[in-house]
Amino acid sequence: MFESAFQSFDDLADATQGPPRVAALRLELRRLGLDGFIVPRADCHQNEYVAPSEERLAFLSGFTGSAGTAIVLRDRAAVFVDGRYALAVRDQVDVSIFEPVEIAQTTPAEWLEQAVRRGARIGYDPWLHTPGQVERLAKAVETAGGVLVAVEPNPIDAVWGDRPAPPLGKITLHPGKYAGETAARKVSRVAALLGGNDALLVSDPHAVAWVFNIRGHDVSYTPLPLAFALVFKSGRPRLYIDGRKLDAAQRRKLEALAELKEPSQLERDLEDLGRKGKKLLFDGATAPARLVCAFKEAGGVCDIGADPIALMKARKNATELAGAKAAHIRDGAAVTRFLHWFAEHARHGRLTEIDAAKALESFRRETGKLKDLSFxxxxxxxxxxxxxxYRVTNRTNARIRNGIFLIDSGGQYEDGTTDITRTLAVGRPTATMRDRFTRVLKGHIAIARAVFPKGTSGAQIDALARLALWRAGLDFDHGTGHGVGSYLSVHEGPQRISKIGSTPLQPGMILSNEPGYYNAGHWGIRIENLVVVEPRAIKGAEREMYGFDTITLAPIDAALIEPKLLEPEETAWLNAYHLRVRRQLSPLLDPERRRWLVAATRPI
Incomplete structure (x- = not known):
């Protein structure tokens, strides 16, 4: 699996093809009377992971990150990325063609406002942008004296000769033993939240999958069925899904709950609802501008806001939480087998990054339960x-030598989704490495031990993960934690622990706890476990209090820890965590690996 995945990505993300592909696109734009075109890394659902047929940004530029935008004008072009990809983008694109731009410094809209010439016509694909995105881009182009133009079909498709066909991944029903709630009950709960709206357009496939208790195989890493749905305040919902993805038994079960329709019928149905003067709620984060425009032009009333399903999905029920914990025990045993293997083989200096990634996947597959990697x-x-x-490819594959090796990985199991990062010493780490690792560990422990009142958001506790780094004049540029789904996306909102995490944390939410430190050009550190928000009983408390239960189980490399930097309560947490790891994983390991685990989790 790894070899073919890496090779296919190398073939697609080939920076040397940037100049001829951009030249071909510019010819097509001239034919269409356009002076530029905006290329987001998106599909019509704003998915993080998209089907190969939707990898237009990677095809055009070579950039393979999960978020980014390119803008191609007649005489210049730029690729916009966030801080996660500031270094990677320069290795992936031809910088003689594309100017790499950090979005924190200059947004695509700000760039357009300065770069577009008066009278220019700038194209965009209305299926790949939300209404809010279109509004911002249009304002910028108009400020510059140009006009933003909706273009269908996408002009990149005209120059992408071997573009893959759209996916037809088979649908699977997500059984109650994993879902913990019937789809009919979920639909009723969603309908009850619609207020003055007649219906909700469900444009996020994660929400479709959760509400209807289905999973799919249309994109890598996330078991998504690419589909839309309409949930009405009263009446049967409609599920818009390609019928070729369903077998007869699945069709019968879904038809008992919803009216099944082809995706090609959705725009026409929205126009019909618009002509009847209906009011629809659209998810501002995922709804395509094309569908919102079609409904509005037909006479409908648009309410563009937050999809209520996102928060419902984020709060895992008891069944989902039990499944997540079971998945993490299974996954933790697989990771521990990998760590033992790595300790035995890395010291010889012959391992490569791909060797390690393939080995970890093989240990997960040996569980017999792995459906896919989660990223x-x-x-x-x-x-x-x-x-x-960083994403290893055949081109970038490096040999693992003395210093630091970081492995961030996860698995998709029917009962849960996992995500874990371990930073490992190869040979003897330097004093600086141990200092930085221990400061990251202190931040990790601070989040794990945090207790906070109901209503607290991730932004309010994000600083806890950074204090030990700040005291040394250090920091990291990504969020401390993201939400995680239940056999769904490994990056789930709206919950997050970050400087912009505004959603109050609620019991049942699963998040990552992953502070880091990065010494650019040399080495990097990250320690990640998943945690569950849970009620916390405190004697004498005057407010309802919450805390975190850590559910990821695997050793943290003691060779990188400087014990003198840890406070007694931090040492106690680490020793208690390692005791729990040892007790819960030992029954799943053979004697040799069990002995290794005992040594790896010895109290400090």
Whole structure:
């Protein structure tokens, strides 16, 4: 699996093809009377992971990150990325064609406002942008004296000769033993939240999957069925899904709950609802501008806001939480087998990043329960570990030598989704490495031990993960934690622990706890476990209090810890965590690995 995945990505993300592909696109734009075109890394659902047929940004530029935008004008072009990809983008694109731009410094809209010439016509695909995105881009182009133009079909498709066909992944029903709630009950709960709206357009496939208790195989790493749905305040919902993805039994079960329709019928149905003067709620984060425009032009009333399903989905029920914990025990045993293997083989200096990634996947597959990885494994040696979202390919594959090796990986199991990062010493770490690792560990422990009142958001506790680094004049540029789904996306909102995490944390939410430190050009550190928000009983408390239960189980490398930097309560937490790891994973390991685990979790 790894070899073919890496090779296919190398073939697609070929920076040397940037000049001829951009030249071909510019010819097509001239034919269409356009002076530029905006290329987001998106599909019509704003998914993080998209089907190969939707990888237009990677095809055009070579950039393979999960978030980014390119803008191609007649005489210049730029690729916009966030801080995660600031280093990687320069290695992936031809900088003689594309100017790399950090979005924190200059947004695509700000760039357009300065770069567009008066009278220019700038195109965009209305299926790949939300209404809010279109509004911002249009304002910028108009300020510059140009006009933003909706273009269908996408002009990149005209120059992408071997573009893959859209996916037809088979649908699976997500059984009650994993879901913990019937789809009919979920639909009723969603309908009850619609207020003055007649219906909700469900444009996020994660929400479709959760509400209807289905999973799919249309994209890598996330078991998504690419589909839309309409949930009405009263009446049967409609599920818009390609019928070729369903077998007869699945069709019968879904038809008992919803009216099944082809995706091609959705725009026409929205126009019909618009002509009847209906009021629809659209998810501002995922709804395509094309559908919102079609409904509005037909006479409908648009309410563009937050999809209520996102918060419902984020609060896992008891069944989902039990499944997540079971998945993490299974996954933790697989990771421990990998750590033992790594300790035995890395010291010889012959392992590569791909060797390590393939080995970890093989240990997960040996569980017999793995459905897929939950994201492309980040197996990073030395300087590559300093790139937070590094993605190893056959071209970048580095040998693992003395220093630091970072592995960030996860698995998709029917009962839960996992995500874990471990930073490992190869040979003897330097004093600086031990200092930085221990400061990251202190931040990790601070989040794990946090207790906070109901209503607290992730932004309010994010600083806890950074204090030990700040005291040394250090920091990291990504959030401390993201939400995680239940056999769904490994990056789930709206919950997050970050400087912009505004959603109050609620019991049942699963988040990552992953502070880091990155010494650019040399090495990087990250320690990640998943945690569950849970009620916390405190004697004499005057407010309802919450805390975190850590559910990820695997050793943290003691060779990188400087014990003198830890406070007694931090040492106690680490020793208690390692005792729990040892007790819960030992029954799943053979005697040799059990002995290794005992040594790896010895109290400090």
């Amino acid at each position: 492309p494994s980040i197996a990073a040696a030395g300087p590559n570990a300093a790139i937070p979202h």
